[in-house]
Amino acid sequence: MNEDSGEKGEVFGRSEARPWLDRYPLQIPHACDYPKTNVAGLLLDAARDYPDHEAIDFLGRHYTYKALLRECRRFANAMRSHPDFAKGDRLAIMLPNCPQAVIAYFGGLMAGAVIVQTNPIYTERELHTQLADCGATTLVTLDLLLPRVLKAREGTALGRIVVTTLSDGLPFPKNKLYPIKRRREYPDLKVDYRAAGVERWSRLIRKGKSVPICEEADASQDTAMLQYTGGTTGKPKGVMLTHGNLLANTEQIAAWCCRLEDGKEKYLAALPLFHVFGLTVLMNLAIKKAGALILVPRFEPRAVLDTLRRRRPTVFPGAPTMYISLLNSPLAKPDDFSSVRVCVSGAAPLPKELQEKFERMSGGRLIEGYGLTEASPVTHCNPVWGYRKFGTIGVPLPGTDARIVGAEDLDPLPYGELGELVVKGPQVMAGYWNRPEETAAVLKDGWLRTGDIGTMDEDGFFTIMDRKKDLILAGGYNIYPREVEEVLFEHPAVKEASVLGVPDDYRGETVKAYIVLKDGWQVSEMQLDKWCRERLAPYKVPKAYEFRASLPLSLIGKVMRRKLKEELAQREEVPNEPG
Incomplete structure (x- = not known):
């Protein structure tokens, strides 16, 4: 079925507002039927x-x-x-x-x-x-x-x-x-x-x-989880996710991974299940599909490689840093990844070099998606089998609406214009626990303000530039860390990179890059500066570099820019003068 009235009464047919529907593979519905039960x-x-x-x-x-x-x-x-x-x-x-x-x-x-x-x-x-x-x-x-x-x-x-x-x-x-x-x-x-x-x-x-037991639930009203997050602003808040939210997102992901078979797949659970990405895309999806959930208590390349060889999993959701660690491990062999058919990457931008290398070694598909805790979490993904665009987060999942809007209202901006991504769908939270004012600030008429800045092209593919709060304001220019990081990732010596704005007396902020090099590689600041100047406008080029053995990562492999900023504050570091 390609049209559905959905839980919120909207018809999901083709229209100029939803060009992504024309890019859906034929096997994927425009919306799903969502269970109205307890998640259990x-x-x-x-x-x-x-x-x-x-x-x-x-x-x-x-x-x-x-x-x-x-x-x-x-x-x-x-x-x-x-x-x-x-x-x-x-x-x-x-x-x-x-x-x-x-x-x-x-x-x-x-x-x-x-x-x-x-x-x-x-x-x-x-x-x-x-x-x-x-x-x-x-x-x-x-x-x-x-x-x-x-x-x-x-x-x-x-x-x-x-x-x-x-x-x-x-x-x-x-x-x-x-x-x-x-x-x-x-x-x-x-x-x-x-x-x-x-x-x-x-x-x-x-x-x-x-003995049998399962409490009945009003899926649209009863809260199943309080999942804590920093949210789009401020300190951690409890995101109220209903049974309906979690079931809807599980159904949407199952529909998107349409070739996965019930009772036959093996899911490698290296992502922590206490994080909403691992909870939905691993635990809930694996149980819905009656698959085998292969639990890894802690991500460590040697243990994960051993598990890949021992159990031959077919589905391996993860973060880019996980795939980078595995592919760069001296213990890794091409055949280690040959059983994997589907990898959904989230939590951080997916470098093109990594995607291409992993797909060559595995023969499977590594695709980038996007989500946030307030949406259970997945809202967008590149098609696993079908037309996709590198560098984008893909298109909205079935039953999900999305648009790019300005600061003042929810009217959609023209194709290609930068604005804030807002999303709407059955996976969007009920609100923040005991925080009605903060709920009202991000939810309006069912639309969730994500706090992420991006664009939508004419095919309905969305690209995220960065978080609002991570935007670097240098001399009147807006600089998006992700754009600079992508250029650094393309350098053959760079294994990991993170960019943030540091205080600068002249420009207000300036760009600093933190670099982890691949084993056996050496590169100088001057060489990286030349590399970036050939690919970026002068005001986007990092003015300072710091080479490190590692970057601070969350348990799902996301670089914690907050930790880097805290380190800067503790050292009272003064960035290089411009020029």
Whole structure:
């Protein structure tokens, strides 16, 4: 079906306003039918249709869909049996990629909880801020993290802490050897299981009944998750994602990857599942398609290459830095990637050289997409099989509207003109938790202001130049870091690059580039300056370079410009004078 009234009552037919529809492959609908159930219905359907298919592989321990559903029901019933639990209570999950993270997510949704994914590397202060804001009453975490959690919970509503260990998800004999390894690596760690409200995961699962349970949900109204983000402005906020938001985005991505087969694919989960990109494009999609979710607890090139060889995954979503690390590893062999058919790259711009090299080695497709937490997260993607344009984020997904607008209103700007990207669709959030004013600032008539500056061409392909807040204002000129970074990436010696604006007495701001070179390569500032001057207007050329062994990355591989700016502030660095 190529026209659909959609959840919001709009007809998605061809029009000048949506030229991207003409670029859709024939197999992809213009909009989808979205389930109106609890997100946990994805697991119920997969377990009904493929009970004996592999659902999870964690370092050699395998769960079938039947076994995974049983564990999720045990967790859900144990949650519901607690006298202080009620539907809508917030359940925080602070875990790396492991079976317990999947079980707590789907089991928590079955129980009627609102899931709050929490980054395991949060400091005590960051964790306290999030727990106090969301009002989580229960948290599932690792034994290694318990001391930090106990300190952070003071003054919050957190009363119950369920503690697991990686050995709970490991196969024999790894589960017996892991405690020995942990004691050797963390000799000073003290895990206080006697603290108030602390409960062992293994005991909770044992006492939970495996009888059917799944709380009904009003998909359009009931919040499934509070996913924290810096948002388009300000400090972290809880993005309210409904069951309908998450299900819609999962359906849209499944429709986009139309050649993936139910019950046959293997998904390499190197992206963290606590990040919304990994949660939707890996966990939710894999479960919807009844695929095997191959969990990697931490991205490390050697371990990921071993997993590629051992399990031969067919789908590998990731960030550009992940693919760069793997392709540049001295341990990598061309055949390592030959099983991979689909890679969706997000979180950062995808360099053309990387895309071409990966596709040559794998024979699969590496395509760039775009999203943000406030949209569950994916809104745009280049067609996996079909016409695509390098350097763009592709076209809107089925049922998604998008346009480039000016600062004052939501009227679309002409093709090719720079403005702010706004999006609309069933995956767009309900709002920010307890922040009505900030919600009103970014949501208007269903349109979400993304805070990203870009263009749309006549074919409906969108290009992102940069975040509003990352725009460099130098001597009256607007400079987009991504444009400069793309030129630096094209240099054969450059492995990674990041550009930001630094204070300058003369120009207001000037451009500084941070460079990581490929192994065995050397290049001077003068050589890079000449390279850039041949490809950029003079005012865009970096005035300062800093060569580094690495760049600060988030757990999904995105360069953290904020960290670079903090380093600059701490060093009170004065940039080079112009000229």
